[in-house]
Amino acid sequence: MAIMVTGGAGYIGSHTVAELLARGEEVVVVDNLYQGHKAAVLGGKLYVGDLRDGEFMDTVFRENEIDAIIHFAANSLVGESMTNPAKYYHNNVYGTLCLLEKMNQYGVKRIVFSSTAATYGEPENVPILESDRTLPTNAYGETKLAMEKMMRWFDTAHGIKYVSLRYFNAAGAHESGKIGEDHLPETHLVPLILQVPLGQRAHISVFGDDYPTEDGTCIRDYIHVSDLADAHVLAVEKLRHGGDSDIFNLGNGTGYSVKQVIDAARKVTGHAIPAVMEPRRAGDPAVLVASSERARVELGWKPSRTSLEQIIESAWAWHKHNPKGYNDRT
Structure with a gap:
């Protein structure tokens, strides 16, 4: 079956x-x-x-x-x-x-x-x-x-x-290095950030740094x-x-801010990754984090790759070897 x-x-x-x-x-x-x-x-x-x-x-x-x-x-x-x-x-x-x-x-x-x-x-x-x-x-x-x-x-x-x-x-990529994230257009934060050290964009835009969060940027699940x-x-x-x-x-329970994700990418890649502050985007909530307690209890789900740096390291490994993605578009 x-x-x-x-x-x-x-x-x-x-x-x-x-x-x-x-x-x-x-x-x-x-x-x-x-x-x-x-x-x-x-x-x-x-x-x-x-x-x-x-x-x-x-x-x-x-x-x-x-x-x-x-x-x-x-x-x-x-x-x-x-x-x-x-x-x-x-x-x-x-x-x-x-x-x-x-x-x-x-x-x-x-x-x-x-x-x-x-x-x-x-x-x-x-x-x-x-x-x-x-x-x-x-x-x-x-x-x-x-x-x-x-x-x-x-x-x-x-x-x-x-x-x-x-x-x-x-976010992230398979431990084998054979598959990863490749969208057209790309809209997800982690691959967009990694386009900077790949030389595909000059900076990463941060849409709003005046939210009611610890560092002023939006917090999301990764x-x-x-x-x-x-x-x-x-x-x-x-x-x-x-x-x-x-x-x-399915969530990590706490979430990471945009600045935290950028800082983690800087550490992983060794690249400065310039960030440019832009106006807020309409409709962006300050914090979006989901509780996964029920999934952990009832499905037995135990995420094993919970470190933000670990997630970005796997993504970076794939993107370094596949800077143009799968390159198979027709």
């Missing part, structure tokens, strides 16, 4: 595929390569196509015995979601509907969903709890919340059990991508053992 990983050629998806392969799982990757990379898929069977293509998905399901699905495939740029919400509703929400319909058609009853802590919107507690209200402030977060709600109703109607994992910032991958695999095991549908936050 195989585990299907949708979006498995993407950043977190490819690291999850690597973790599954290391555990001896049979893996089927489905990715349209819009943002994914063939070179990031270290094994298993890769099917290049779109979840919204019914005939394509019929082929995948008919050719493989699928035991569970880990669902990463989605557009995820907050800014773009605000200017082109139709793209996000069509790809994220409709794509998930198509997937759930095929799961029901072929009798697949387990799905682990890569969600986002953006479903909460402005936090009412820090760290954020799973019981906090969900009021997204952007179309991206709204589509992810809609996907979660859709899964809840498919569970009610068809018994498809799901685990939704909500988190913020993945979790090593391999620890996130491990959580997705543990969620599959929960469902395999008869666990009920559930939602878990």
